[in-house]
Amino acid sequence: MNPSTPVRPAHAAYDPQYDPLVAPNPGQGRDYAPTYWVATAGPPPVDDGPVQQDIDADVAIVGSGFTGLASALFLAREHGIKATVLEANQLAWGCTSRNGGQGQNASGRLYRSQWIARWGKDVALRLDAEIRSGFETFKSLVAEVPCEAQPGGHLYIAHRASKMPFLHNEGQVMRQVFGYDTHMLSVDEVRRRYVDDAETFGALHEPDGIGVHPLKLAFGYQRLARALGARVHTGSPVTGFETRGGVHHLRTPGGTVRARAVGFATGGYTSNGLHASLDSKIMPVLSNSLVTRPLTPAELEATNFLTTEVITDTRTLRFYYRRLPDNRVQIGSRSAITGADAPHPRHMQVLVDGLHRKFPALKGIPIEHSWWGWVDVSHDMMPRITQPDTRESVYYALGYGGNGVSFSAHAGRRLAQRIAGKTDRAFDLPIYQRPLEYPNVFNAVRSRGFAPFRRLGQQMLYRWYYLRDERL
Numbered sequence: 029m030n031p032s033t034p035v036r037p038a039h040a041a042y043d044p045q046y047d048p049l050v051a052p053n054p055g056q057g058r059d060y061a062p063t064y065w066v067a068t069a070g071p072p073p074v075d076d077g078p079v080q081q082d083i084d085a086d087v088a089i090v091g092s093g094f095t096g097l098a099s100a101l102f103l104a105r106e107h108g109i110k111a112t113v114l115e116a117n118q119l120a121w122g123c124t125s126r127n128g129g130q131g132q133n134a135s136g137r138l139y140r141s142q143w144i145a146r147w148g149k150d151v152a153l154r155l156d157a158e159i160r161s162g163f164e165t166f167k168s169l170v171a172e173v174p175c176e177a178q179p180g181g182h183l184y185i186a187h188r189a190s191k192m193p194f195l196h197n198e199g200q201v202m203r204q205v206f207g208y209d210t211h212m213l214s215v216d217e218v219r220r221r222y223v224d225d226a227e228t229f230g231a232l233h234e235p236d237g238i239g240v241h242p243l244k245l246a247f248g249y250q251r252l253a254r255a256l257g258a259r260v261h262t263g264s265p266v267t268g269f270e271t272r273g274g275v276h277h278l279r280t281p282g283g284t285v286r287a288r289a290v291g292f293a294t295g296g297y298t299s300n301g302l303h304a305s306l307d308s309k310i311m312p313v314l315s316n317s318l319v320t321r322p323l324t325p326a327e328l329e330a331t332n333f334l335t336t337e338v339i340t341d342t343r344t345l346r347f348y349y350r351r352l353p354d355n356r357v358q359i360g361s362r363s364a365i366t367g368a369d370a371p372h373p374r375h376m377q378v379l380v381d382g383l384h385r386k387f388p389a390l391k392g393i394p395i396e397h398s399w400w401g402w403v404d405v406s407h408d409m410m411p412r413i414t415q416p417d418t419r420e421s422v423y424y425a426l427g428y429g430g431n432g433v434s435f436s437a438h439a440g441r442r443l444a445q446r447i448a449g450k451t452d453r454a455f456d457l458p459i460y461q462r463p464l465e466y467p468n469v470f471n472a473v474r475s476r477g478f479a480p481f482r483r484l485g486q487q488m489l490y491r492w493y494y495l496r497d498e499r500l
Contacts, residue, residue: 039118047367048299048312048402049482056281057263058117064319064358064397065125065243072119073251078263079282085112085259087447088278088287090266090302093124094242094432095425096293097249097260098169098440099447104256106441107448111258112285114278116265120246122297123432126401128317128348128360130338131170131434132182133163133236135459136427137409141201147458149205156206158454162438163236169437173248175240176353180337182237183213183222186229187497191342195232202234209235223351224332225386227341237338239350242433269303271420289447292424293440295432296402305416309464310404310427311482314370317360318379318398319352320390328355330389344493347382348430357390359383363400365487370400405429406464413442416463423447427464 039059046054057078060066087103089096092115103109115121143152170177186192195212202208213222213231222231250260261280268279269290278285292303296312323333333351340348349359361382363375376398384391406412406427413425423446425439432439442460445452454460 044371044400045367048297050367051299052301053265053267053299054116054122054297056116056265058121060118060121061126061399061401062397063126063243063317063399064356065129065241067397069241069243069247073247073254075119075250075254075260075262077261079114079261079280079285081283083112083283083285085285085287087111087289087291088276088285089113089291089293090278091115091122091293091295091297092119092250092260092262093122093293093295094120094246094249094436095295095440095443096291097246097253098437099291099293099425099443100258100260100440101249101253101256102441102444103447104253104258107444107450109444109448110256111253111291112287113253113258113260114264114266114280114285115260115262117262119250119260119262120243123295123401123403124246125243126315126317126399127242127430127433128338128350128358129240129242129433130182130340130348130350131163131166131238131240132338132431133159133234133434134431135159135162135435135439136411136431137405137429139198139201140206141198144201144205151457153206154454155457155459158457158459159435162435165438165441166434167238169249170238170240170245172252173245175242175245175248178239178336178338178350178353180237180335182234183218183335183337183339184232184234185218185225185227185339185341186231187227187341187343189229192230194342195230199232219332222335222337223339224330225339226388227386238434239336239338239352240433266302274421276422289421290423291443291447292422293426293443295426295428296404298404298426303422305422305463306424310406311486312402313362313405313486314364314367314375314400315360315403315430316363316375316379316398316400317358318376318383318395320357320383321394321396322355323351323357323390323393327389327393331387333357343497345490345497347386349383349386356396357383357387359386362490365483365490375400403430404432408465411435411439411459412462412464413439413446413460414463415446421447424464
């Protein structure tokens with residue numbers, strides 16, 4: 029063997045019960061979750077294998093998902109900096125290989141009307157301009173990478189008649205305040221022109237939305253970044269972190285990476301103890317997903333599934349779904365509370381039941397792929413791309429709340445900009461200026477030992493959301 033060839037140990041088994049709220053790290057070299065994207069993306073591109081000795085780096089990026097890879101790409105492309113990316117398991121192993129592939133002109137969980145209520149109209153307009161810029165960054169990268177892109181827009185389905193006024197108000201705010209070409213659709217218009225969703229009471233149509241094969245897109249990011257000199261070390265979890273003399277020492281099983289700056293891009297897989305600035309700053313939430321076999325011509329006719337646009341409904345624990353290029357249906361939603369409970373069949377049954385309610389003609393259709401993964405939800409429902417302590421060259425980008433497929437590209441770009449020491453007027457916006465915080469009322473349950481109490485609160489919230497979405 030060539031001495032420079034990376035030693036690649038056999039993959040450890042996928043752990044379906046991994047829970048970032050209680051586990052110290054996501055493991056080392058674990059196999060992918062059994063997603064449709066993994067089954068159809070082809071082999072991962074060549075990487076640099078596990079760290080095998082001490083390394084000096086200008087910049088270390090922790091996490092090889094969309095954000096980490098985009099940050100490495102833009103560090104090289106726009107700032108001439110060759111980053112070293114550290115990934116605990118496989119390339120794009122976490123959120124990036126487990127999502128629904130829905131790219132929307134959004135980030136975080138708040139609506140634009142809520143931006144106005146929280147920060148005022150002027151800040152909301154500037155934030156909207158930044159999110160729009162982010163969608164353009166995403167579109168530009170999608171254009172560079174073969175990733176089965178399905179452009180067209182976003183269909184926001186009212187799953188109850190009582191949700192139509194909410195959609196009408198949001199559409200009006202988007203149109204009148206922010207200048208979007210949004211429009212309302214009647215029940216008949218949705219079913220005749222887009223899809224015969226049996227739960228629809230109408231919809232809001234937004235002009236921006238792109239469905240992608242997320243793992244093919246991530247593989248493309250990696251190839252572009254490595255071609256410009258970035259290094260990507262898989263099987264290299266960060267098991268220790270300390271700063272000495274202004275140099276950050278990131279310990280991995282194979283050696284220590286010494287870096288002048290560090291960017292954390294670990295999303296929903298951010299473990300407590302990784303770095304003090306990240307402890308208990310996000311709430312990892314599980315999302316389940318499934319993909320059917322390809323629909324037959326008769327099933328396509330019965331569901332009138334004409335659109336390939338990305339679709340979500342108005343539930344708080346929303347369903348997100350779309351028709352894939354090979355005529356399969358992908359659908360996802362929230363499910364289990366803990367990793368230990370995630371494999372229980374009742375959680376996947378929630379998706380199957382949802383699929384059947386929306387499309388009765390698909391009852392009994394074989395489910396060929398099913399999986400779950402962790403979503404990074406910040407406690408104020410908005411992402412952060414920031415330097416939490418200006419005395420330390422440590423940065424992070426996370427907290428997308430399920431809207432990271434598209435905005436992660438721009439977050440990676442902005443993360444790279446911050447690491448490179450550049451300034452921008454946008455950096456005084458809340459998502460760049462303020463670090464992630466934990467609500468003061470929950471100070472007593474920050475530590476890992478109090479995780480069960482946080483999950484109890486989540487369970488109570490889920491019950492309330494269900495009542496509000498389905499009964500009240």
